[in-house]
Amino acid sequence: MREAAAPEITPEVVAAHGLSPEEYARALQILGREPNLTELGIFSVMWSEHCSYKSSRKWLKRLPTTAPWVICGPGENAGIIDIGDGQAVIFKMESHNHPSFIEPYQGAATGVGGILRDVFTMGARPIANLNALRFGAPEHSKTRHLLAGVVAGIGGYGNCVGVPTVGGECTFHPSFNGNILVNAMTVGLVARDRIFYSAAAGIGNPVVYVGSKTGRDGIHGATMASAEFDERSEEKRPTVQVGDPFTEKLLIEACLELMKTDAIVAIQDMGAAGLTSSSFEMASKGGVGIELDLDCVPARESAMSAYEIMLSESQERMLMVLKPGREAEAAAIFEKWEVDFAVIGHVTDSGRMVLKMAGATVADLPVAPLSAAAPVYDRPFQATPPRPELDCASLALSPDLGPALLALLACPDLAAKRWIWQQYDHMVMADTIQRPGGDAAVVRVHGTEKALALTTDCTPRYCAASPEAGGAQAVAEAWRNLTAVGARPLAITDCLNFGNPERPEIMGQLVGCIEGMREACLALDFPVVSGNVSLYNETNGKAVQPVPGIGAVGLLADCRRMASLGLKQPGMRLLLIGDTAGHLGQSLYLREILGREEGPPPPVNLAAERRNGDFVRAAIARGEIDTCHDLADGGLLVALAEMCLAGGIGARIARPAADQASAAAIPAAAWAFGEDQGRYLVALPEDLAASFLASAAAAGVPAASLGRSGGEDLTLEGSFTISVAELGAANEGWLPAYMAQP
Amino acid sequence: MQAAVVVFPGSNCDRDAAVALAEATGRPPYLAWHRDSALPAVDLIVIPGGFAYGDYLRAGAMAARSPVMREVVARAGRGTPILAICNGFQVATEAGLLPGVLMRNADLRFVCRDVHLKVESDKTPFTAHYRPGQVIRIPIAHAEGNYFADAATLAEIEARGQVAFRYCAADGAVTAAANPNGSQHNIAGLFNRARTVLGMMPHPERLADPLLGGSDGKAMFTSLIAALS
């Protein structure tokens, strides 16, 4: 959109900017006059769902956000937690769903770039990236192309900037056919006393622009990310931004170099809504005004209007407030890294955002009402009706477990994702001590014995069936995955992906998921420190499954006391920790083997979760176990098969006699593939098994011996023997074969 | 031994190389910025991995024409050993320190994983602590590691024994299936004629610490120290 000489602000123009008549009336009231087009554009992006969280804010407040180790919770660019020794970790997960659907390579790449900036803008060096991807059905015509493009884009960006991509998840479901989800997470490391915030301060201080030049990229991207798709959305391609990871790398190095000095007062990356949201955020947080001379903004294209400059989403840009007189020192650092540097304005005491161009004032808006008084909606919501219990007796459960195991290992959600993560440099920085494919990735804190465990988790089908249980399960599974490597879970970032919140049933999913998350966060001492909300993920009225994605960080005090899932030697005793009830509702077995998506998801017993997890973690810390895997999708046999595959060693197990006695209650398939929560499989030396079982009993933790590792086959006595090679072929074969098809 | 690590603005394995060198030599390497046209006296120069200038024209093309590389080429001419890893290998071929070129991987995808390498010779300052024929495990991480040279050059490389490492299976068999990127003759690493310049796509600095999953890369650094101290 180009600015005409004096465009008239008609109701159509207002509607095209995504503002409701009520919102526009509010804008008129704040301004006391009619806005010009630039000002309308600013209102539009500031009050978009993406920037204002207007539908979710009321409910987000329900989430626990504090703990003694939390330095900074939600509200800044990213959350910050203390990891001791004067060090802190800054992290956040963010969605880039709509752009990735329209242009998968650039959409995903710029998603990675954006989340990296959220973290290094606070002073942290990014040390790990993760991503959670949800695609449509594999047989859908777009899925292969989208998957290939998204993975190449994430790799293309992350590999170049030199931050290892260490983990994530990738699943498929038809509800994502028209709206894929691309959620990217960055984790950074910072000295506790070198953290930077975004509140502008110091009247007269220079406001500085650094990074790439501004072009007409992605104008109105933030509004696009807050509108439903329709058949014509693919025509919106020009609004997608193009990423330049090399410039991002230069920007990281230049910013971190400048941050070693004390020249910076405040710093904020330019993300969605670019210069508008960054300048308003800095002014609003600082309670000051800002005056910008848009003629000084480094421009890539000629004759850009104020509207275009303010709304451009060109990538790899940051805004800073410097201490007076420090411009030359800062400019020299950016010159060294060959990144643009320009003083474009100054901090004022007016409380207003004043934009000038060619000597004239082109916009003059009050900061506080626009940012702080953005609309907040208490949207009507309708709770998701509970799913009726599954009647196991009505299911044709085959006692033949071997073929079902092979089928599950090869199903799209469980198939090995090696084809994906091998395209990511997951080892650069030489601190990755657990690579992708395990329960959680582990990266050493450089130069120390500490390490961070990182994971992303959510089970969308659980959330669709019961938002509360699904929200709680997502948090609990993240906690369990960190525990399974021996880490103490510290905090989470959430990336909430839902459909259109103006529909009460979607709003009900959002409310339910947040309630479930809240309960789990409280029970597990696992606060939310940052997050992102992506709504309107629906096409032609069909919403995605609700996905409250959880990104989690845990700490290992001694990275040599760590567990991983691969069986490490033969003759180890295999123990199952936690209660097995054989819950098949919403299980992958039910969906993949019986073709049914029914029943409630497995209940989450948070007290048992915590008890079992604390017990396992303590055993890892004592050095008693170094082999552990959490039980999740696919249940017990899938977990055991994954342990065999990761270690290249077989196992021989039998169903415990105690279970057999109550066999009438739990059919074999439900025992083998049920997705009961709060469970782990561990392997330990034979001579430690008895005392381990005794201490589990003393702690009230259910633990049962299943058998031993060894050999080249996985055997369930009385049921099947399958070679590890055959399990591996099933598990590793699907994705490469799928992607090789034209 | 005093080493130098060349740092381009888009280098991203410079720290990893510096850490491995400091660990092995007990002394931090000198970091040479890409605009430097002079270097102090050093015993070894490492050109590290990364994306030197974004690798936008061709991997390593612009870096090969940078001020620091003019000096590196001059030092190489005077016999200073050069270890060029991954992007460094690409820079070294573009700078003419090594023959041939590294093209896009045959399957067009970036690949990051451990590979097995067959050590061809131990009669070099880089590989003295390996055995000829030894199979080592070292990670690769690149999109352009597909070694290409014309037939005459390739024949000469082989005749002069300039191949340092070949991609192989765990048992040492040099097979097409063990070739991760389409490189001719499974070439993973290459010497110049004098065997004072080594270019290699695999990253020895990434597996020089058992906590990272292996330490087969370490012998390269101990070899260099033994030869150059």
Added chain:
Amino acid sequence: MKARVHITLKSGVLDPQGKAIGHALSSLGFTGIGEVRQGKVIEIELAESDPATARASIEAMCTKLLANIVIENYTIAIDA
């Protein structure tokens, strides 16, 4: 004036990207596709007004940086 440099892989050098494009075209139903080769075009604006001088300077750019003559050919077009 403006110079346009076309850079292509020398014949005989494997072009995996060209191969992939050819494969994709065939799978989209285009028939009769022979060999596909991918190259790149670099446009350079020059202050120079003499075409011969411009060509000589572009020639030098090609051999020094723009093309890797181990594997690539180039052609130069000058728009007056």
